[in-house]
Amino acid sequence: MSVSIFDSFLTSSDMIAVFDDAAIVQAMLRFEQALAQAQADVGLLPQATANTIAQACDVQRYDVGALVVASRRAGSLAIPLVKELTKSVANIDAEAARKVHFGGTSQDVIDTAMVLATREALQLLDDGLHDLTGRLLELAEQHAATPVLARTLMQPALITTLGFKFAGWLAPLVRARARLREHAARALQLQLGGAVGTLSVIGEQGPTVVERMAAILGLRAPDAAWHTQRDEWVRLGLEVAVLSGSLGKIAADLSLMAQGEIAELAEPSGEGRGGSSAMAHKRNPVSSMIALAAATRTPQHAAALLAAMGQQHERGLGNWQAELAEWPSLFLSAHGALYALNEALAGLHIDSARMLRNIGEFKDLIYPGDAQDAAALARPAQRLAEQQLRQLRADITKLSTPS
Structure with missing residues (x-):
């Protein structure tokens, strides 16, 4: 998040850093990493696939400014980020790339x-x-x-x-x-519901994935999306x-x-x-x-x-x-x-x-x-x-x- 000089005059550097563009993108990547790990924990994908996805979940790999610009056309910051994350994972393991963002x-x-x-x-x-x-x-x-x-x-x-x-x-x-x-x-x-909040893509394991993912991120597991x-x-x-x-x-x-x-x-x-x-x-x-x-x-x-x-x-x-x-x-x-x-x-x-x-x-x-x-x-x-x-x-x- 960029702030004007007059905004920054009225706040603190510490709080600006919390909502900085790179910090938010890194938090989004933490979501993707935790999603893959939770799915591996319940057997929905191999641990090696989760490890490969985790390897690509580093904000330093991505052009945050370009992602922000692309989000204006895509309608969401997540769309260009997931696209670039998938490309990054594919460079390591093409099969693992098919599981990026699975069910989210x-x-x-x-x-x-x-x-x-x-x-x-x-x-x-x-x-x-x-x-x-x-x-x-x-x-x-x-x-x-x-x-x-x-x-x-x-x-x-x-x-x-x-x-x-x-x-x-x-x-x-x-x-x-x-x-x-x-x-x-x-x-x-945690927010995890899939396209319409029903976790339909993940299937019967959905509630278990939610519980596990919430634990990984240290968040409360919601009753529903x-x-x-x-x-x-x-x-x-x-x-x-x-x-x-x-x-x-x-x-x-x-x-x-x-x-x-x-x-x-x-x-x-x-x-x-x-x-x-x-x-x-x-x-x-x-x-x-x-x-x-x-x-x-x-x-x-x-x-x-x-x-x-x-x-x-x-x-x-x-x-x-x-x-x-x-x-x-x-x-x-x-x-x-x-x-x-x-x-x-x-x-x-x-x-x-x-x-x-x-x-x-x-x-x-x-x-x-x-x-x-x-x-x-x-x-x-x-x-x-x-x-x-x-x-x-x-x-x-x-x-x-x-x-």
Whole structure:
């Protein structure tokens, strides 16, 4: 997958690599290799044939750019790839070439390749969430009692604590990490149904081949082909979209609190971060900017997934292809936002003295005639923060414990 310079600005090199053209083609070749091996395991073809096919399943043998161009005429990337794979196998063993892609169809290859890539993408998100939730928990516990002005409808409201605010940022991320895992457990499944989902070419051995192939690839064996049953897959994509929204909320709050007139928080500076080409005094919140941009783009991608669900009969025309094109963008945006916010929070500057001054400017309006200090007024929020953070720490520990 090639991305524009403006796309790459809003994501990470690691996530770009996951959905790179060569990476997807290699995943498709892994499908072909696993299909042949599974069929050899159940006696449908000789092991020597599976070995020959496996020998040709190396993306370095193929011109990926030419395959992409050919796919525009063929209607599927799988068609030119299988053609070239068959030629490559034939150069080694003409008889083995007759068994390439036996019983599979184009959508089987591409869907499974996208599942394999998505598994890697989800691991990147999980790693990023591990770091971000850990840092937010640390900051929230440190500042459970730090008074700060709460704001509603963009206006000064009552006194809360920074720890309570951070807990509000943290909780949706902890839930997102858990739910992504839950949905992945169902959605990361093999696609193998053949031309119309019935495994008719493979015959009675079809279900056994599915089980074996899923085991080889480390995927869940599906109850049936899901060529046009996209519900579990789309739910996973929508969870990624919700994560981007939660990251956007953090970025919005952080950027507002970093405004020069407020100055309660600030992203790290130095080493070329957040400078201005025209105004040397500026300290731009670039991490927040990236996360906000990612969150702004996400609804369109999520809506496209939902719009593509009405796929015709046993194989869709146009809508499946639209889904494929939209899918990587969700992960590119989410990981870009995660990466940026991890950078911001790693060196976040917190000005508690400025928070007290900001409270002081409005204290007489908020609590007229009340002589209590800010710390006393913040104690209800502190108690709630401490209670919530105990549960969040337990949830994070559970997510970080190997199952």
